[in-house]
Amino acid sequence: MTDQAVDTSGPAGTAGTAGTEVPSGANPPQFFGRRRELKALQADVEHAGLDTLAGRKAARARVLLIAGRPGSGRTALAAELVRRLGEPGDHPDGVYRVGLTEPGGERVPAERAARGLLDLLSIAAPPGADEDELSETVRRAFAGRRALILLDDAADAEQVDPLLPDNPDCLVVATSTGPLTGIPGVRPCTLGGMDAGSAVELLARTIGQVRVTVDPRTAEALAEECEGQPAALVLVAGWLAARPGASVADATRRLRELPGDPEQPSGTRPLARAFRLVHDTLPAASARILRLLALAPAGLADAHTASALAGCSVSAARTTMDDFVSYGLLRTNGAGLPQYEVPGCLAPLLRAVLEERERPAEIQLARARMLERTVRQLQACRAITDPEGSPARRRLAGLPRSLRFPHPESAAEWLRMRQPALLASARLAVRDGDLDTLARRLVAALVRALAAHRGTEDAAPELYGLHGLVLDVAERRELPREKAAALLNLADLDARTGRTREALARYRAALDAGRAAGDLYATGRAMESVGGAYAELGDFNRASDWYGRALAQRLAQGERADEARLYGRLGAVHAYAGRYGEALRSWRAAAAGYRRLGDLPAQARALSEAARVQEYAGRPQESLHTCREAVELARRAGEVRLQAALELRLADTLDRLGDPAAAGLHRSAADRLLGDEAPAYEIRSPSAES
Template sequence: MTDQAVDTSGPARAPGTEEPSGVVPPELFGRQRELKALQEDIERAGLNTIAGRKAARARVLLIAGRAGSGRSALAAAFAHALTGTAPAGGSTGPLPWAAPGTGTGDYPDGVLRVSLTDPDGTRVPSERTAREILGLLSLATPPGADADELTEMVREALAVRRLLLLLDDAVDAEQVDPLLPDGPGCLVLATATGPLTGVPDVRPCTIGGLDTGSAVRLLARVVGQVRITVDPRSAETLVEECGGQPAALLLVAGWIAARPTASVADATQHLLRTPQDTEQPVGARPLVRAFRMAHDSLLETPARILRLLALAPGGLADAHTASALAGCSVLAARRTLDDFTGLGLLRTDGAAEPQYEVPGALAPLLRALLEERDRPAEIELARARMLERTVRLLHSCRAVAEPEDSPARGKLAGLPKTLRFAAPEEAAVWLRVRLPSLVAAARMAVADGELDTLARRLVAALVRALAAHLGTEAAAPELYGLHGLVLDVAERRELPRERAAALLNLADLDAGTGRTRTALARYRAALDAGREAKDLYATGRAMESVGGAYAELGDYPRASDWYGRALAQRLAQGDREGEARLYGRLGAVHAYAGRYGEALRNWRAAASGLRRIGDLPAQARALSEAARVQEYAGRPHDSLRTCREAVDLARRAEDVRLQAALQLRLADTLDRLGDPAAAALHRATADRLLGETESTYENLGASVEN
């Protein structure tokens, strides 16, 4: 039995046995000495206190240990002991979690946890970490903000809170130092492989393997006490062969739990027959051997699915991800993932539609095994299938938000049931939950360099889905990064049209957050790319936007010059709506510059163009602006006449709010002309119009409620 491969269509379990169904223990085993040392480290006097100075920054505690030693589990247990807040999924290293505002004691604002290392082993940039922390605090982040600005926002946010910040898997001090809160109200708990040289006043709590008693209790919790009691010597030998490492013990325990008739001695012999990887450091060998034992015990198809999970974006997978990677059904993929969880190879969040996480200690082993056992062409094909499935899900996610009679909803009905969402709310939840892995998929596809067509489709689908469910303003931080990915692909593939579009989108977001000079540089680069692509839309849009940037900077001569260039192109194209808009923009900048004659001519031209296209409300607004210019120019009687024209147009357009605004404009002009009685009549008319509008809205609201 011990040499038989495991078929993950369902590990065998004899009825009536005491074997538990999973390997995740609900408690921390051992580590009492380490917990006590961490508590004492909080209470000891810091260097500032000894020197008689007030603490300038938060206290930092460090848990140092090798991957698989249980450092994240110890950090979670310690956080729970301090705040009463525990991550979902037990203490063995859950999916990313946060529980702000639910703590007790010295840290009533709860616990935040972020990982500082990606599953592929690369360090997470400070910008992404800061955005994640601010997101967990429900604080908006400006799109395109750099790392310095975002980390400053983090420090300001934490300065007024009392919480525990858990920075998991730090690479070095440069990742930790910018995030340290100013003031002693918060506590920072970091985990790392070694010391964080550069962070002052930090003493690492170094951990190794569990003591034998705690390790045996961990095994008993997973495989059942009976199998430990009948052969305690073999249990101790097994612990020794695993080096007391919790990750290795859980893998071997999963192997035993999947075989109700296997003994601990069987597992020990099987582990001993698994070759050691002598190229690995001595301390890493027990985990590598336990992982190889678990993997090699699987049947061929589940073993291949497990290896392919190394391609899961952000280390997070769901049934669709596994299904696409392996080319199997979604149901079969979900069952296999659940079985991997039972074997200790994955962790899950336990939701109705769960996400599965590859433990950080196993991620590099999976990648190495994938490269060793699978051909590059097969890996590339699996990655392409996964990205294609993601694109289809995103199209479905966006389509379900469209009106019922739209073409997109019609196409949605033709998709397989597993790719459809029942309602917009379900799609929005899926998008929110899967967003980190979706963004990671986009980054992975762009970095790959071999799947640029798929990468462009994926980014475009994700942008549309975000806009449909969150709106462009709420999704701006994510959109900024996605447009940057499009720009990377466009520059690598020398695609000027795509480069122009990406630059325009990035510049719009820069302009919206006050980085006008950065936006100006990007608009001009977009103009060059649009000219290279012979894209009239991009060049016209870029010239108009360059003019807008100069106007925002107060450089009205340059603004009018660029608006004039854009206008010339619109006139050549016969774009009447664009012509009217640009005439209005020219009128505005000329008015700001005090060139009232030019301003008036342009506003009159805008009104004339809008009359030709039949937009009465816009024509009324253009005439209102012309009246304002006449008033600035010292021609109140002309202003009064023009404003009355605008009122008549607004009345014909049945735009009550615009009529009221123009009535108030008339009243102000009449006051300046020395006719307060007439001004009072116009103000009364404006009040009546506004009152009628509010009454209409109230009646409409009441009818909707009824």
């Protein structure tokens, strides 16, 4: 779990007071103490590795390890080291930071950590890619770079190894509780408590030099009582800063009177007692908000999150959280849309006091309120992208002002900033299992918001994970309709990224789920997609069989648009298989279907494909006649570019028939239609694009 730090300069630009945040109201954050450790770490950077001493070029990036307990300031020390090493010229390709442990103590999966690094590099990774593929992508991305990578709060070497670049010009700084056994050449730096001088300086920096000067020995005793732990010192300093009439001796006495928990490791007791000192002296309403922040997904909250959890107003929640920042209980990004983060070292203490003071039913109710508020915010975020006067915008006008967005840009910025917390909220809601209805609503709202603001292609990696969550809920609750929908969505993303066999397996599973649910749409869609997967694999016999099954169902239901499209798909695979007679019949049927629908452009494209098949079959005169029919339809439809493309098709056919003069006339007609535009596109019927 990450220690306290203030992010001030990008992905890894953190700074803090001996690994902690100076409470707000003080001067800008500065780094105190740890001079010896910093000097040793900087010397390690220049230290020759074993490969260099042996005359070999190092195969991988070097790793510096900062090890220490949560609250020891390891994250802030790593950030300060990275800040000093990240001077222009030393690592010109940037500094990149990714956390490897959730606030709840769970390991961040390697796949998500790798995606985090790739996102910082603005490199799109295919949705659904496995750990090995993503790890290889990370290595390729850093192959030609001189970059600094901060891997924060690694659980073990297995988390770090997949993220190490095969590039000795990169440097990795990792933080962890213990050693990273298994990674060769790691240079460890183990943190204990701060030295007394730096600890007293930290106190003076927060509460003022006068209160320390009048009783310097007691200040040293207070630092000793906190065992030099920066996080504990910041909490006590925040407590004193909020009480100008209290002395350092008062804080020391109160701290000593607090009983220690014998079940806790001795190294964590100072921080636990400092936290209890602050928590137990907060007003009851504020203390409750603080406890409930243990439920904030990914340890990230905004005023709406706290308001929903505690059932208070948004303004009261924001004021209270700003007070928590001054205590050192939270840190904030200080942006126009402020977001607050629970320091990782305090997360387990918050969870413990929450379970101690709040009833399970109250915790569940708070979680439900938070999810419901998040769903409404996502619905507002999605609705603002609709045109004025639309039903969604009318519903948006009925929401409280605090939940509405003034314009799409503000909604997109909120979604971008809150995305890590929103994705974590969806994962937690599904994993919890007690609020599955709310979880499904949350995932659906998040999918729609991401698609509206980022587009399905750009948001595909996130959508893949969200559809996987829907599948988890559907399987747990035995909901075949939702299971079929999730499998179809996942299979579509698999197919788009070239994992056709994986997509085929999911389409078949979706067909089974659709049949179990009696969902004709899902079964028809699955059969058609199975046919498309087989076509992609080059198995045109199976493709035509599955398209035929899907067509039979559409014919039984009288769905004319789908019938015409499926006839076209059948025509395409029959043509690929060399069955030109069947292909021609299918394209003629598709054209007839589009004629009944009054869709002239689609009818023209279908006839164009029929003409292509006739040409393949060695019937050029028939092809010429059919193509002329298509040109006339395109002209009547006003599809200029389609008409021009068909004129070029006619010219090519006439060339093959030995009539270059007529072919030239049609090419001239195509040029006149296009004018200064780009050349006519290749004709591809929608039905042929499977």
